[in-house]
Amino acid sequence: MREVAIVAAGMTRFGELWESSLRDLFVEAASDAMRNAGVDAVDDIYIGNMSGGQFVGQEHLAPLMADHLGLAGVGATRVESACASGGAALRLGYLSVASGMSDVVLVAGVEKMTDGADATQVLATAADQETEAYHGITFPGLYALIARAYMERYGATEEDLAWVAVKDHAHGALNPKAQFPRKITVEDVLSSTMVSDPLRLLNCSPVSDGAAAVILVPLEEASKYTDRPVRIRGVGQATGSMALADREDPTWLDAVAAAAERAYRMAGVGPEDIQVAEVHDCFSIAEVCCIEALGFVERGEGAAAAREGLTALGGRIPVNTSGGLKAKGHPVGASGVAQAIEIFHQLRGEAGERQVEGARIGLTQNMGGSGASAVVHIFERV
């Protein structure tokens, strides 16, 4: 396989972007990335999107987006893996360049969630319809079950979970693209509305609009486009049991652990080598379980990580320096690509106030549903 590098990135602000349609969001991010790479054409496009069909009545996004970008004719593919759609698209872009099929690839993620559909119901179609959604449970409830099981097993507290959100918002306050670029306190979290016990409003990522895009090329061609390419060194994808009830231990994310193991093996590195990471904090408990499955901390020690500063800027392994899904926003199909953009900026030393000094190796972890699908990428400054 050829080595593959990211050479440019572009993204919209994340938020409730009433003035922008699904296609507007895509075109803004994709044009931004192409301008930054200095290209006016690409060989192939891969688009992550969870549910244009249900959110805004639009399937067949690949030709629509290519057309509105002014590139009708190009090969284009839309991929869906619920909230891991962006990560899945990045993996396909990687395969397209690594295989030799394409020399310049645009990978984008996009979601328009605020145009009228009931977001919670649409998102629930990422759960098992026959054994979960049919009985009325939606994702806040599924993650609340995980949180409750975790708290009972490991003695974690609501305050531990609050610290995850506080840490992510402290990071997000430094990110001008974030939906909620402001600090919050533990007291704010603990006094926010209860959504699904023990998860409160400020433990939950928001409903967002947004798009994110990157340009991939063969590493050996990268210097034509930038003097600071970021190599994709490891790629791992995995699945786990779809229904939470089918898992031996609901607090352990099998698919994340398997995807990470594949990415680490391919990259020839371990969790101890990762200097900055973006993980899938759709709910505070998700970040806790993810950093365990990624091997950043031992099982049962994830809940203390934010409170103890381990995962904060300046800590041993800064997690979600972008603000994460919680503070940056979570336009579901875009999130996996936006994660890669944060690591791209970190490894190029252009993350501004939220820069992790000297970061050379970074990781992204994106997942779908209650963790049934997961994609992990490992990046390295060249």
Add this chain to the structure above:
Amino acid sequence: MREVAIVAAGMTRFGELWESSLRDLFVEAASDAMRNAGVDAVDDIYIGNMSGGQFVGQEHLAPLMADHLGLAGVGATRVESACASGGAALRLGYLSVASGMSDVVLVAGVEKMTDGADATQVLATAADQETEAYHGITFPGLYALIARAYMERYGATEEDLAWVAVKDHAHGALNPKAQFPRKITVEDVLSSTMVSDPLRLLNCSPVSDGAAAVILVPLEEASKYTDRPVRIRGVGQATGSMALADREDPTWLDAVAAAAERAYRMAGVGPEDIQVAEVHDCFSIAEVCCIEALGFVERGEGAAAAREGLTALGGRIPVNTSGGLKAKGHPVGASGVAQAIEIFHQLRGEAGERQVEGARIGLTQNMGGSGASAVVHIFERV
């Protein structure tokens, strides 16, 4: 890139399969393919599906399907390109093996269309929501516009279009998996209900449930799985203008022509080398336009091909020996994979009564919407 071969196939019957759910259909076809390949595990799964979300309220199909196949853990990806979803999935499976990322890949297409959703409205989400569907037009109307333009430009008649359906049904009558395995006459077509002038009921492919699956491996490993592998020699994907009104000539399918040109170039063959083909006959007029864009006949000569026997079994270039989408059925996400299965059987000499004698090179062409996305594959008997 590594050479890639199909070594096994499996599919359900196509039809109104009330007793089978979306997951049942997938598991039946995938298990069948795996059994035929003699494997009980795969490295990666690629699934084509247009709209599980809208048809049956189920997104996140990749982990769900992997789990129900008994393979939770495996990497799995769902791709959507409207009615070209199956073809797009096959292309991704090809990339996965060609790149060296995977050694044994399951590619499947599946759609469950009869469980209550308004199929015409769901399918219309493959058209441009802002300039087409919003104004009330659905696909029978869009293809009727193409047909009317074609008839006016080239002097084709309703009888010419009827012959396409008659030919496809004559083939489908020989296919035990077909939804409508029976012959029809020109008189049957011309007296059937008008759906959207000039397209009548028997000019339209049906609403169907079904699934189809194939196993891909590196060509050099293929003899471990079968003594008759079929090599994938060319792959082409392209897009065109999403909205019909944006096309210079609505009777000419730009995306199909571009995808075909890429596949022919990669395979080092031309249309004159193709001995059997499955093309996207969602409506009779679609087959007419497709065989022109594929270069099987000159522009304006597509309408006469079925009537003159050119595309029938025994003709110069038999098209849709399976019965095509018209007679075999069109579970939209599955159709692209089912096309590949027909060519797989033809090139292995196991197509029974519908065998094209001595076929060595075959082609599939799958498209989405009114032709805005297209995927072409070229296959060769090894």
